[in-house]
Amino acid sequence: MATTSAVYISVIEDVINKVKEEFVNGAGEDVLKELQGTWEAKMMQAGVVNAPIERSAAAKPTPGVTPVHDLNVPYEGTEEYETPTADLLFPPTPLQTPMPQTPIPTPIPQTPIQTPGTAENYNIPTGASDDSGGGNAGGNTELKPGRPSPYMQPPSPWMTQRPPLDVNIAYVEGRDEVDRGTSHQPPTQDFFTMSAGKRKREEIPPQYQAGEFIPQQDGAGDAIPELFEIEICGGSTSIGGGGRAYGKMSACAPKIPQLDGPIPDPYEELSTPNIYNYQGVFNEDYNIANTPAPNDVPVSTPAPVVQNDVGDDDEDDEPPLNENDDDDLDDVDQGEELNTQHLVLAQFDKVTRTKSRWKCTLKDGIMHINNKDVLFNKATGEFDF
Amino acid sequence: MATFELYRRSTIGMCLTETLDEMVQNGTLSPELAIQVLVQFDKSMTEALETQVKSKVSIKGHLHTYRFCDNVWTFILQDAVFKNEDNPENVGRVKIVACDSKLLSQ
Numbered sequence: 001m002a003t004t005s006a007v008y009i010s011v012i013e014d015v016i017n018k019v020k021e022e023f024v025n026g027a028g029e030d031v032l033k034e035l036q037g038t039w040e041a042k043m044m045q046a047g048v049v050n051a052p053i054e055r056s057a058a059a060k061p062t063p064g065v066t067p068v069h070d071l072n073v074p075y076e077g078t079e080e081y082e083t084p085t086a087d088l089l090f091p092p093t094p095l096q097t098p099m100p101q102t103p104i105p106t107p108i109p110q111t112p113i114q115t116p117g118t119a120e121n122y123n124i125p126t127g128a129s130d131d132s133g134g135g136n137a138g139g140n141t142e143l144k145p146g147r148p149s150p151y152m153q154p155p156s157p158w159m160t161q162r163p164p165l166d167v168n169i170a171y172v173e174g175r176d177e178v179d180r181g182t183s184h185q186p187p188t189q190d191f192f193t194m195s196a197g198k199r200k201r202e203e204i205p206p207q208y209q210a211g212e213f214i215p216q217q218d219g220a221g222d223a224i225p226e227l228f229e230i231e232i233c234g235g236s237t238s239i240g241g242g243g244r245a246y247g248k249m250s251a252c253a254p255k256i257p258q259l260d261g262p263i264p265d266p267y268e269e270l271s272t273p274n275i276y277n278y279q280g281v282f283n284e285d286y287n288i289a290n291t292p293a294p295n296d297v298p299v300s301t302p303a304p305v306v307q308n309d310v311g312d313d314d315e316d317d318e319p320p321l322n323e324n325d326d327d328d329l330d331d332v333d334q335g336e337e338l339n340t341q342h343l344v345l346a347q348f349d350k351v352t353r354t355k356s357r358w359k360c361t362l363k364d365g366i367m368h369i370n371n372k373d374v375l376f377n378k379a380t381g382e383f384d385f
Numbered sequence: 386m387a388t389f390e391l392y393r394r395s396t397i398g399m400c401l402t403e404t405l406d407e408m409v410q411n412g413t414l415s416p417e418l419a420i421q422v423l424v425q426f427d428k429s430m431t432e433a434l435e436t437q438v439k440s441k442v443s444i445k446g447h448l449h450t451y452r453f454c455d456n457v458w459t460f461i462l463q464d465a466v467f468k469n470e471d472n473p474e475n476v477g478r479v480k481i482v483a484c485d486s487k488l489l490s491q
Contacts (some may be wrong), residue, residue, distance in 0.1 A: 003440070006437075007433050010428045010437065014429040015425045018425050023418070031414060034408065035405070039404045048476035049398065343482070344481040344482065344483075345482055346391075347391075347484050347489065348458050349486050351458055360458070362481075363453045364486070368396055370474050375438045376469065377435075377438045377441060378441045379441065381445070383444075383445050383447065
């Protein structure tokens with residue numbers, strides 16, 4: 001180490017002396033002194049120069065020990081960085097829990113609820129990954145406040161995705177209704193079907209409820225109720241549509257709908273729920289499997305109107321998928337950073353390989369290993385691949 | 386005289402680079418002059434390694450990745466052991482970057 005430090009000091013002096021002429025003619029000698037002072041200070045801070053350096057040494061008496069400790073602390077942290085990858089999973093959970101509390105009490109139930117939900121799980125992991133990355137970087141802290149909104153947003157895309165499927169179904173239903181009741185309503189019904197697409201969000205939860213996720217859906221349903229109201233209005237316009245909406249209402253939120261539940265036409269409910277459930281399953285798989293194309297295709301085929309929504313859904317879908325990719329990339333980046341923690345810079349004289357056994361001879365190298373700088377004149381390497 | 390920019394990635398090189406960056410951003414140093422300093426560092430560091438360093442090291446480990454591109458060998462070792470006069474150092478993962486020494490002598 002002492003040797004390394006001495007070599008570094010001599011290099012600094014050599015560089016300063018040889019560029020002095022340039023500085024005297026240009027920026028001035030004071031700038032050169034500033035350069036040397038800052039450089040040496042950084043070296044001492046890094047702990048690679050421990051001996052007192054002339055003036056700088058006087059300025060900063062305790063060289064080696066203190067700085068070394070400083071480095072050790074951060075470095076250990078970085079080394080653990082990899083291991084923490086597993087830890088990353090842990091931090092997210094605590095982080096998420098506080099998150100909801102801080103923003104709004106209402107979201108809290110939703111978030112946990114969503115977590116249990118299969119589809120929602122997708123969102124949660126993403127948040128977790130973000131948290132992990134953020135926790136490390138520290139920059140994510142800002143994101144935390146925003147998280148609630150992100151959570152809300154992701155659900156909407158999901159909801160939207162499902163809706164298209166539902167819409168198709170709903171559209172068909174609308175036709176049936178038209179046949180039954182007033183003919184002038186068809187256009188209105190079409191509009192309703194459009195709104196139904198939004199309803200689907202609401203409707204979807206009910207399906208899940210059927211699937212046992214009832215409590216979780218209620219969380220999502222909180223936001224939904226508003227949508228219901230809108231739909232209900234539409235329902236008032238069209239008798240058949242209204243019936244549907246009520247039925248959906250009942251299915252979605254047991255509180256209000258229960259009363260309505262009996263009112264809606266059982267036929268419609270039965271038909272819709274079954275289909276919905278089927279589609280709902282589809283969507284869940286879709287989310288998990290990340291195979292949007294197949295699902296979208298069937299949806300788009302039945303109702304062209306829905307296609308627009310589907311397109312939006314696709315766009316919405318992409319972000320989450322990309323996020324996953326990004327997470328993977330982040331991991332890779334972390335790995336690379338780790339690689340740079342221990343680094344050997346050298347010149348090679350010869351590199352040979354016999355089968356899987358590699359031999360190399362290096363010279364004039366600088367190694368930064370285990371937080372220490374070591375210089376070597378020659379090095380021999382034997383590696384197994 | 387040919388030089389490698391390789392050593393700029395070392396601790397001493399990074400410290401110099403950071404210093405120069407700060408001074409250039411402050412406007413106290415011109416970018417051209419900063420580059421001159423870096424080039425001088427390349428020369429001084431190479432010369433110091435040749436003349437002042439005599440130690441030898443042996444490296445063993447599992448070769449995770451090897452790459453030879455633009456006359457630069459890159460090895461990534463896992464569970465590597467570095468032995469010099471002092472004591473062996475164990476490293477879970479280390480990257481070795483080596484330029485062709487023959488390019489300097491030309």
